[in-house]
Amino acid sequence: xxxxxxxxxxxxxxxxxxxxxxxxxxxxxxxxxxSTALLLTLIFSSIMHHKQVLKNxxxxxxxxxxxxQVRQQRKNSQANITTEVTE
Amino acid sequence: MWxxxxxxxxxxxxxxxxxxxxxxxxxxxxxxxxxxxxxxxAFAPPDYQQGDSFxxxxxxxxxxxxxxxxxLGMAIAAFxxxxxxxxxxxxxxxxxxxxxxxxxAIALITGAAWGxxxxxxxxxxxxxxxxxxxxxFLYLGVIALHNAFEDKNLAGxxxxxxxxxxxxxxxxxxxxxxWWNTLHQGATLSKLGKPSMSLEMLWPFILCFLGFALLAxxxxxxxxxxxxxxxxxxxxxxxxxxxxxxxxxxxxxxxxN
Numbered sequence: 001x002x003x004x005x006x007x008x009x010x011x012x013x014x015x016x017x018x019x020x021x022x023x024x025x026x027x028x029x030x031x032x033x034x035s036t037a038l039l040l041t042l043i044f045s046s047i048m049h050h051k052q053v054l055k056n057x058x059x060x061x062x063x064x065x066x067x068x069q070v071r072q073q074r075k076n077s078q079a080n081i082t083t084e085v086t087e
Numbered sequence: 088m089w090x091x092x093x094x095x096x097x098x099x100x101x102x103x104x105x106x107x108x109x110x111x112x113x114x115x116x117x118x119x120x121x122x123x124x125x126x127x128x129a130f131a132p133p134d135y136q137q138g139d140s141f142x143x144x145x146x147x148x149x150x151x152x153x154x155x156x157x158x159l160g161m162a163i164a165a166f167x168x169x170x171x172x173x174x175x176x177x178x179x180x181x182x183x184x185x186x187x188x189x190x191x192a193i194a195l196i197t198g199a200a201w202g203x204x205x206x207x208x209x210x211x212x213x214x215x216x217x218x219x220x221x222x223x224f225l226y227l228g229v230i231a232l233h234n235a236f237e238d239k240n241l242a243g244x245x246x247x248x249x250x251x252x253x254x255x256x257x258x259x260x261x262x263x264x265x266w267w268n269t270l271h272q273g274a275t276l277s278k279l280g281k282p283s284m285s286l287e288m289l290w291p292f293i294l295c296f297l298g299f300a301l302l303a304x305x306x307x308x309x310x311x312x313x314x315x316x317x318x319x320x321x322x323x324x325x326x327x328x329x330x331x332x333x334x335x336x337x338x339x340x341x342x343x344n
Contacts, residue, residue, distance in 0.1 A: 010129050010130060011129060011130065011131070011132060011133060011139075012129065018128075018129060021139040021140070021142065022133060022138045022139035022140075023138070023139075024138060024139050024140035024142075024204055027140055027143065027200045027201065027203060027204050028128075028139060028140060028142050028143055028200075030200045031143045031146055031147070031196070031197040031200040031201065032124075032128070032143075032146060034193070034196050034197070034200075035146050035150070035193045035196070035197060038189050038192060038193055038196075039189065039193070039302065041189075042185065042186065042189045042306055043302075043305075043306055043309075046185075046306050046309045046310050046313075047309060049310070049313055050309055050310075050312060050313045050316075053313045053316050053317055054316065054329055054332060057316060057320045057325060057329045058329050058330075058332075060320070061326060061329060061330065
């Protein structure tokens with residue numbers, strides 16, 4: 001095991017000693033766990049937010065394009081009354 | 088002298104610039120954090136007084152100093168924006184607030200989890216802890232103000248004033264352990280010249296600190312880019328950029344009609 005091999009370097013001789021953290025396991029792992037969870041949530045939500053922003057802008061552009069088309073068509077159909085418009 | 092900086096004041100240039108450096112920043116942050124955390128958890132020696140509970144230090148102290156550092160950055164950005172009407176500074180400040188809030192929360196929670204075994208209590212209303220809690224509320228207030236207005240310039244102004252008024256809290260946090268009697272221990276590292284820490288503990292700390300700082304930078308970059316897009320959504324360059332990423336089904340609608 002890696003733990004046995006690096007006994008000299010590592011502070012803990014067994015994996016359960018590593019988890020126990022000299023009796024402070026609960027507090028140490030609580031700290032590292034909550035920190036990891038909070039940071040991952042922040043990273044994930046920031047990336048999702050960026051995607052959402054891109055999506056919202058795309059949606060707005062789509063809406064504007066549609067409006068422009070409707071306006072163009074109305075103009076065209078008014079022009080059609082007098083002359084045929086060929087495309 | 089400062090002319091080389093001018094192109095970066097352009098939202099388009101800074102959007103593409105941050106997009107280019109983001110993968111590199113993320114990779115370096117991940118490597119530093121991986122090495123730093125493993126070193127801190129398994130290889131660093133236990134403290135002679137606090138035993139293995141000292142390993143909380145490697146998260147707690149970087150988070151706490153970043154919570155203040157990010158606030159300082161946010162205050163500088165807010166000042167720049169208020170005085171010189173520099174739009175990108177507003178976007179920067181808005182991007183920094185949530186990141187700072189998360190690091191403040193981490194500092195408070197890891198502090199509580201360290202305080203319980205060392206002091207016998209999760210929380211105490213002493214100067215250091217209370218002022219750090221106020222910092223969290225300041226961050227939340229700034230975030231709320233940034234989201235409270237449809238007009239981003241107005242929101243930036245309101246949030247900027249709160250940020251600047253709240254910056255009085257920074258020296259209070261920093262010197263609280265000297266000005267008042269407190270359970271919180273004094274500075275371990277910032278004694279200039281001779282840090283009261285052994286090198287075996289200092290190295291993993293430096294790696295963790297740089298890793299967390301870069302991670303903060305990465306998230307700030309991501310949020311900064313979203314802010315730029317939101318504030319420039321009517322510009323042509325945003326239009327071409329969005330169209331390139333999500334092609335619109337415009338042809339379909341013309342065929343149907």
